[in-house]
Amino acid sequence: MCAVTTAPSAPGPTGRWAVAPDGTRIGFDVAGDGEPLLLLAGQANSRDWWGPVRPDLAGHRTIAVDHAGTGASDDVADGEWSTRRFAHDAVAVLDELGIGRAHVYGTSMGGRIAQWIAVDHPDRVGALVLGCTSAGGLGTAPADRGILRTLAGPPGPARRELVRLMVGERWAGPLPVLGDASMTTRARAGHRRASARHDAWAALPGVTAPTLVLHGDADEYTPVANGRLLAERIPGAELVVLPGARHAYFLDRRRRASAEVLRFLAEHPLPAG
Template identity: 45%
Template sequence: MTLTTLTVFARDGFELRAQRGGPKGAPTLVLLQGQANSHRWWTGLRERFEDSLSTLTIDYRGTGGSRGPVEEWTTDTFADDVADVLGYLNISSAAVYGTSMGGRIAQKLAISRPGLVSALILACTSPGGELAVERSTETRLSIARAEPGEGRRVLHDLFYTPQWPGTPERSHLLGDPTMSRAEARAHLRVSGRHDASAELGQITAPTLVLHGDDDLMTPAVNAERLAEHIPGADLTTYPGYRHGFFEELADEVTAEIRNHLVVHGILPEPALV
């Protein structure tokens, strides 16, 4: 299905690009990608929802078509951008599915604008602050010390299991290659400085937390802590899977998310055949 690209100006005048797919008039599912990635993160994934949901993606500042001055952005900044795009489209309520840094942004959106988020899905993400368990020194060094040309392979191994048939060159999850160093560093700070640890109890949206239990990028204990501190949250973990489990297990994860949306009245009950 063809995407419609929109230009929306954020409250501070920053020019954002957003993309819509799926049927008009259907409930909206906002898809929030990981750090240093544009909407292309969702290639091959968003289509799985678009039979019954209208999808909305946004190129974060510094990615894709959303380019401008590089400043000290935060997850609050990006959450405000999501709210501004929803406001521009006159969408008063939407389900929000955030992965990795997108899950951090989704937390902030659900905390600051509870009426805007009808349901929340948080995948391979962290609460930040005192509740967060960071990746190991070994994992950080493996990324930082990758030889030139080897960075995508190192990330690929952290995202996917050895059984995954894809290659680093074919993955859409390993970063936006058009980003400048300044933009990439700004995104690193956005993710690293996120802290919703003291605010998770304010989330009122029905929440589903998803995580691969062999995730070295964001250890799975972070999912447990999110589920413990968000009222009524449900938790599903996928044994043996890594940071990109939501792509590697796309059929299973899509079904889990759809069921969450049905249970909480976002989607109708599937018709009996």
């Protein structure tokens, strides 16, 4: 099946494409050396989501992916927008690089995608890090409906609310987590459906990867109860709650969050060979 191409931008000087099973091109890039670490961004965002954080992870070979419909990737060809499909796309990136097993770090919708990689491709995952995310289905603690109404409303107030939810109104640093402006309307709608319909709750007890769950206790977008539910559902998972951190905890509590990720990966190195 041929992909619907939306004239994606070039992957960049260190970027390239993988090809998903349906022919969709998936953009990604690679930086650093060390054990491979797959980075999965949030809903409606490209790999730029990880820009400020990647230097912290330079002791690993980081692989940042553009989900279908973002960045250098094509839109989905057949209308199947789902977190499980995005997981298969990410595995196609590992295949393109000849990587048998990698650590996986997903935040927000990227954390939902990471859950499916761990469920469907357990032999491809070293350590698993799930940040500011949820299990879906019976394992969801929803956000306040007023927040969701504001985000669905006029662009100005919606953007201000998103900034507040991500990092707070006083944030002065770079903020690459507010969405990919190059996305088509179709892709944005697809991402919303994929994230909203995610439900890995029944499958999570089968996760075998060592798992770290990171969450901010001031996260109103994906309340911290979601992190607690995930950690209780995944066997042996470790939960770290970051005091005062909002949804983009990896930015507003960057030093602590990056240190926790690096500690956990060091405690669970990939098998030799």
